[in-house]
Amino acid sequence: MGRKALLLAMAAVTAMGAATAASGSAAAQDTTAPPPGAVSQSQVIGTRQAPDGSTVTTVRLGPIKLAPHTDDGPGHGHPEGEFSPMHGPHEPMHGTHTRSLQMMLPPCVACFVNGIKPDLVYADGRQANYDTKAMLHHAVFFDRSRADVTCSGGWVALAGRRIFASGNERTGGTLPDGYGVALGVLPLTYAALELMNLDHHEQEVFLTVEFSHVPWFTPGMREVTPVWLDKDNCRLSEHSVPEGESHTNWKWTSTVKGTLKGAGGHLHDGGESVTLTNSTTGKVLCESRAAYNTIPSFMGHIESMSRCLGQDLGTIDKGDVLDMDSVYHTHYADDHAMTIMIAYVHEQR
Numbered sequence: 001m002g003r004k005a006l007l008l009a010m011a012a013v014t015a016m017g018a019a020t021a022a023s024g025s026a027a028a029q030d031t032t033a034p035p036p037g038a039v040s041q042s043q044v045i046g047t048r049q050a051p052d053g054s055t056v057t058t059v060r061l062g063p064i065k066l067a068p069h070t071d072d073g074p075g076h077g078h079p080e081g082e083f084s085p086m087h088g089p090h091e092p093m094h095g096t097h098t099r100s101l102q103m104m105l106p107p108c109v110a111c112f113v114n115g116i117k118p119d120l121v122y123a124d125g126r127q128a129n130y131d132t133k134a135m136l137h138h139a140v141f142f143d144r145s146r147a148d149v150t151c152s153g154g155w156v157a158l159a160g161r162r163i164f165a166s167g168n169e170r171t172g173g174t175l176p177d178g179y180g181v182a183l184g185v186l187p188l189t190y191a192a193l194e195l196m197n198l199d200h201h202e203q204e205v206f207l208t209v210e211f212s213h214v215p216w217f218t219p220g221m222r223e224v225t226p227v228w229l230d231k232d233n234c235r236l237s238e239h240s241v242p243e244g245e246s247h248t249n250w251k252w253t254s255t256v257k258g259t260l261k262g263a264g265g266h267l268h269d270g271g272e273s274v275t276l277t278n279s280t281t282g283k284v285l286c287e288s289r290a291a292y293n294t295i296p297s298f299m300g301h302i303e304s305m306s307r308c309l310g311q312d313l314g315t316i317d318k319g320d321v322l323d324m325d326s327v328y329h330t331h332y333a334d335d336h337a338m339t340i341m342i343a344y345v346h347e348q349r
């Protein structure tokens with residue numbers, strides 16, 4: 001390519017970038033001071049047809065600059081615990097957090113989203129994970145055009161309905177055939193991100209999310225309602241766990257009536273399982289288990305959470321008490337543990 005052609009191509013790319021920024025992230029804002037030069041964008045970077053007839057749209061957020069990690073804090077020495085089996089690393093990790101709440105282009109409008117697959121990557125597509133000293137602490141996806149089911153106060157309620165989430169384990173998931181989370185004709189999708197840099201140098205990463213979806217008019221499709229269950233609901237979602245074995249419990253009196261179609265949990269290192277029971281009927285609705293030590297890039301940290309999926313995982317009535325119980329077996333006490341489940345309920349109104 002001649003020099004003039006190259007310059008023209010660069011100008012075109014720059015214009016495209018500006019247009020994307022204008023449409024996608026005008027409201028982007030970091031809750032921590034962004035490092036110099038931080039740029040946030042939301043772009044659709046790919047669309048393909050899946051064998052099941054769904055469209056898979058990949059939305060990319062970023063680049064997100066991760067501030068260098070500077071302070072390792074006091075040393076931690078944690079001997080092997082007397083409890084067994086223990087999960088996760090032997091010491092807490094040290095890193096510098098970068099938080100961001102930003103608008104995200106919806107993957108589709110007037111559609112049902114029936115699966116998501118999140119990832120954290122570099123500009124060249126390589127995965128960012130513990131082995132590259134970057135971590136996807138959390139990504140929570142909101143639809144501000146609708147109200148959250150379990151939280152009606154605080155910043156969470158202002159951000160709208162929590163529809164999907166992921167931790168570093170990036171398990172993602174799909175809903176059973178015929179069910180999806182509805183996005184309207186004007187969805188207001190946001191992503192709340194918390195990322196962590198374990199490196200002493202700045203890093204630049206992107207969050208990619210593959211959304212699979214079908215149009216509203218698809219025959220046989222019905223809506224599921226995402227129900228967010230959280231030990232520290234409407235707040236920062238954090239709670240303390242002691243070293244060793246512990247149980248954490250949270251109850252919610254249901255305001256929805258319907259059939260559970262899917263559910264998945266989120267725990268931090270040391271977490272073993274989180275179980276949802278309808279204590280009114282006595283039925284166990286879902287047990288979501290953590291996995292460790294099978295994928296090298298996770299370096300011993302939590303790497304997946306099992307999902308529950310089915311046409312009838314159990315019924316829930318208004319007034320039923322849902323009981324969520326997590327088990328941690330951790331090498332160290334942690335004030336920033338989490339116990340969360342998202343349950344997808346097909347409502348009978």
Ligand SMILES: [Cu+2]
Binds near residue numbers: 137
């Ligand atoms: Cu978490």
